[in-house]
Amino acid sequence: MKQFSLFLFSLFFASTAWSQQKLKPTFTYKITYWRSADGKPKEDRNATVIIAGAKQNVLSMESILANKAKYPFEQSIIAKPENILFQVADLDKANQISTADSATISKQIFEFSNETKVILGYICKKAKTVVNSNTIELWYTTEAGIKAAPTVLSQSLGLVLEQVRNGNSYITATKIEEVNNNKQIDLSALKLTDGLTYKDLLWKSRFTTLNIFKDETLNFLDKPQSNDSIFRFSGGTVIVRKVKFPEMLANPNVFVDLTEQSNCDAYDRTGSVFIIPTDKNISLMDALKNSVKNLPVYENGNGKKYQGVIATSTYNPVIELMRFFTPFGVGKYNNLKLKDKNWADKVYYRQDISELFPLVNGKEVWVAVFIGNYDKGGHKVSLNITLHNGGREKADKAVIMPLFNSTNVLEMAGQEYATMFSSDKGLEVTFTLDKDVKDAKLRYITTGHGGWGGGDEFVPKKNTIWLDGKETFAFIPWRQDCGSYRLSNPASGNFETGLSSSDLSRSNWCPGTVTNPNIIPLGDLKAGRHTIKVTIPMGPPQGSSSSAWNVSGVSLGTE
Numbered sequence: 109m110k111q112f113s114l115f116l117f118s119l120f121f122a123s124t125a126w127s128q129q130k131l132k133p134t135f136t137y138k139i140t141y142w143r144s145a146d147g148k149p150k151e152d153r154n155a156t157v158i159i160a161g162a163k164q165n166v167l168s169m170e171s172i173l174a175n176k177a178k179y180p181f182e183q184s185i186i187a188k189p190e191n192i193l194f195q196v197a198d199l200d201k202a203n204q205i206s207t208a209d210s211a212t213i214s215k216q217i218f219e220f221s222n223e224t225k226v227i228l229g230y231i232c233k234k235a236k237t238v239v240n241s242n243t244i245e246l247w248y249t250t251e252a253g254i255k256a257a258p259t260v261l262s263q264s265l266g267l268v269l270e271q272v273r274n275g276n277s278y279i280t281a282t283k284i285e286e287v288n289n290n291k292q293i294d295l296s297a298l299k300l301t302d303g304l305t306y307k308d309l310l311w312k313s314r315f316t317t318l319n320i321f322k323d324e325t326l327n328f329l330d331k332p333q334s335n336d337s338i339f340r341f342s343g344g345t346v347i348v349r350k351v352k353f354p355e356m357l358a359n360p361n362v363f364v365d366l367t368e369q370s371n372c373d374a375y376d377r378t379g380s381v382f383i384i385p386t387d388k389n390i391s392l393m394d395a396l397k398n399s400v401k402n403l404p405v406y407e408n409g410n411g412k413k414y415q416g417v418i419a420t421s422t423y424n425p426v427i428e429l430m431r432f433f434t435p436f437g438v439g440k441y442n443n444l445k446l447k448d449k450n451w452a453d454k455v456y457y458r459q460d461i462s463e464l465f466p467l468v469n470g471k472e473v474w475v476a477v478f479i480g481n482y483d484k485g486g487h488k489v490s491l492n493i494t495l496h497n498g499g500r501e502k503a504d505k506a507v508i509m510p511l512f513n514s515t516n517v518l519e520m521a522g523q524e525y526a527t528m529f530s531s532d533k534g535l536e537v538t539f540t541l542d543k544d545v546k547d548a549k550l551r552y553i554t555t556g557h558g559g560w561g562g563g564d565e566f567v568p569k570k571n572t573i574w575l576d577g578k579e580t581f582a583f584i585p586w587r588q589d590c591g592s593y594r595l596s597n598p599a600s601g602n603f604e605t606g607l608s609s610s611d612l613s614r615s616n617w618c619p620g621t622v623t624n625p626n627i628i629p630l631g632d633l634k635a636g637r638h639t640i641k642v643t644i645p646m647g648p649p650q651g652s653s654s655s656a657w658n659v660s661g662v663s664l665g666t667e
Contacts, residue, residue: 131252131267136161136290139267140170140283141258146276156279160256163188164292165263180313185293186213186263193260194295195306199313206298207306213263218246227269228281235265245272252284320351320491325371326479327486328520341396343520344486348384348396348476354495355470361496362465364430366477369439369454372485374599376610376619378557378658379432380515381491383467384474385424392416392426392517393474400523410531414524418512418537425513426476427467428660430459431553434479434487435620436610437599444598451598457622463551463664465495466506478517504666507545511537511640515658525656527646534643535659541635545665548630550640554585555623556615558655564647565614565655573628574641581628585616596620633665 131137139158143150155170167184171177179201185194191213196206218235225232230249237244239261246257248266257268258279269281301309324338324347332344339348364381384392394402395416403416404423419425435455437444442451467473479487512535514526528535554571556564572582590611594600597610597619610619617623640661647655 131254131284133253134162136287137254137256138285138287139256139258139281140285141279141281144278144280155282156258158256158258159287159290160254160267161290161292164295165256166293167258167260180310182310184260185295186260187295188255191264194298196298197306197310197313199309204299205306205309206300207303208298208300209303212260216261218262218265228284230267230269232269233266235262237261242273243275245275247271315497316354316495318351318353318493318495320349320475320493321347321477322490323488324477324490325486325488326477326481327371327373327484328482329484339396341521342478342518343482345480345520346396346476346478346517348393348474350472351475351493352472353468353470356465356495356497358497360462360465361460361498362462363494363496364457364459364461365492365494366430366432366457367454367490368432368434368457368479369488370434370437370441370485370599371488372440373434373481373483373487374437374441375434375481376436376597377434377479377481377487378515378555379434379477379479380426380428380517381430381432381475381477382426382428382513382517383464384426384476385510386474388422388424390423395518395521395523400518400521403523406528406535408528408531408533408536410528412524412527414514414526414528415518416523417514417526417528417535419510419539424510425660426517427464427510427662428513428515428553429461429464430457431515431555431617431623431658431660432457433555433617433619433621433623435593435600436597438596438620439488440485441599449595449598452596455596455620459622459624463627464508464662467508476517478515480516480519482520504546507541507543507548507663507665507667509539509663511539511550511661511663512642513660514656515660525654526658527654527656529642529644529646529657530648532643534641536639536641537661538637538639539663540637541633543667544635545633545663545667548633548663548665550581550626550628550630551662551664552626552628552659553623553661554615554626554644554657554659555617556585556644556655556657558647558653560650560653562647562650563653563655564644564657566612567615567647569615569644569646569657571657571659572643574639574643575630576638580630581626583626585626586613587616587618587621588613590614590618590621593618593620627664630663630665 141156159166165186180199182197193209221234223234232247232249235246246262247270248268250266252267271279328343332340400415406414516523558564568584568586600608600610
């Protein structure tokens, strides 16, 4: 049964054109339908084909019957007269799944009309139904003597010769042919699974999933334990794994998927998913294995030394895929009940990182997750990266350069907090282009920190980007929607004002959310040396508390 589509292909060698006649219920017919919208044929020109027999209707496509369909593809079989719907999907050449549903067809409800029209010489009546708020009109005939339809809708009304969705999208029969030597599909040979499993397997087969981490704990311990594939550093607050990315000729959509829940820590924490470049003499791996003293130091005159934050001739900073923030104790502290609050069990973060895929296409790279915390229980995370080949245009040769990242992912190993913005120089990096770069952009992520009322976490501050001494972009990163995520924050503190801590607006982040990158246009850049600077009017320390800004920047462009 893994090749039941090949069987269908064999049906059509002997056929006779047929229309405007009474069809024979004991015969088998091939009915071809074409799609159109707003009076124009659909561009894909892949006809829907129904093989209508006495005991079975098979819903397929012309490309499948011609053995030209791309995997995965799906076909449906309606067993008659029971009207049991069998769905069969070929995920690849050797992997077929199926499921059966006895209720879908029988529970369909239609509204009937006195309107008629002629299709292929048959007088057709109109029935109407609503599916997921879409109005579906079905033009069917009882004159043909058989029952079939181009979709699972109205299989029992008669022969549906046209289906119209929302008044402008058509599936219309254009030809009916008699098929000789028909052989029924042995439905008992199908290996059935439940409907939800079937849908899940079919959906997941449409893209590539890289399973990076599964239920891994990020916590703080004296001696975190690594194994042969997952390495723990910085007291266990950083986990790292080497990942092989498939080589893809197309330009895919790429997404990071992360789930998080508290494993004991009740507080909102900075998190980051990042890649560790190893193309220069020094990398963050050296610091992870040994000491932050292995990293080159950035100084801007404010008296502090910042390890590993800017690109140099011998070092590239980490490339941030996604900045996220844990909520207040989701999962672990769901026992803290409030009236009419149904806490989320975990938080799900998802972000498009397609612009960075050329960096990893066909390569083996170190992928890491960081959550800053000093808790022995910490947080539990799972991480996947999915690649979706959706036919995006192939870009010109990409030029991608990591420039800076001030997020101290080695915080628990002594890496300095990002307070360099106390100086007017801020954060400055000089880089060299070997060739001209067209349409350059800066992928810039920024979040302000300082967890007291006057700290930059709670005070809007202007971020300014300077290119070669000229201001090129400025904005105030500020999130006012934090209260939307209250159900992910069971351990959030509640104030006498009636607000929760998780409600408060913040400098571009909210507990339980992703911080989106800003894509800042830089224009065409000539080959040679260039300087990018970031300045932020960071607030002064207050007692033992001080503000900091976690900023990361990657330049994007094409040759």
